[in-house]
Amino acid sequence: MDEVVELSLTEATVTVLRELAEAGNLGSGKIVVVGVSTSEVAGVRIGTGGALEVAEQLLEGVRLVAAEKGFHPVYQCCEHLNRALVMERSLLESLGLKEVSAVPIRGAGGSMATAAYHAMKDPVLAETIEAHAGLDIGETLIGMHLRRVAVPFRPTLRYIGAARVNAAWTRPPLIGGERAVYRAPEQSGSQFCD
Numbered sequence: 001m002d003e004v005v006e007l008s009l010t011e012a013t014v015t016v017l018r019e020l021a022e023a024g025n026l027g028s029g030k031i032v033v034v035g036v037s038t039s040e041v042a043g044v045r046i047g048t049g050g051a052l053e054v055a056e057q058l059l060e061g062v063r064l065v066a067a068e069k070g071f072h073p074v075y076q077c078c079e080h081l082n083r084a085l086v087m088e089r090s091l092l093e094s095l096g097l098k099e100v101s102a103v104p105i106r107g108a109g110g111s112m113a114t115a116a117y118h119a120m121k122d123p124v125l126a127e128t129i130e131a132h133a134g135l136d137i138g139e140t141l142i143g144m145h146l147r148r149v150a151v152p153f154r155p156t157l158r159y160i161g162a163a164r165v166n167a168a169w170t171r172p173p174l175i176g177g178e179r180a181v182y183r184a185p186e187q188s189g190s191q192f193c194d
Helices: 009-023 052-069 089-095 111-119
Strands: 031-036 072-076 085-088 123-126 133-137 150-153 163-170
Touching (some): 009 052, 009 133, 009 163, 031 052, 031 111, 052 111, 072 111, 085 089
Antiparallel strands (some): 072 085, 085 123, 150 163
């Protein structure tokens, strides 16, 4: 009989995020939105038992994979801060995003956003973003911050702690009609519009 190995919250986050990074080709310059209910991770209903200790473990997993792959993680606040996003000021400025004024706390923003804010060099909140991928731990509804078109991704680990995990990466919309080609042909032919 196979031995069941339980992963720490950090290890589980690393596993899921590495899989997402591979599937979505997430590397340097890409943006990954992370939404987390630490309450759900701890096994209680969202918004009822947030824990900074849980957030710090998850944050460590995200930071490890972000450093390894080179993407920029941004962290979604809860609805009490209108799902604003915590990020480094340098990212906000390079993308020309709209800054909003708030400091996330456990009761307004959530534990994960709070932990991320305090771990950053120069944290700031943005109103919205169009991320290349997203990791949703605890069904926090990150879709509003993803680019079109989202491709659902099912990681091998479907739970981190007691929270269900959903993820997605995005691709550019496919345009055209029946004559459209989405990969460059290997040989040139008569595929020109005359």
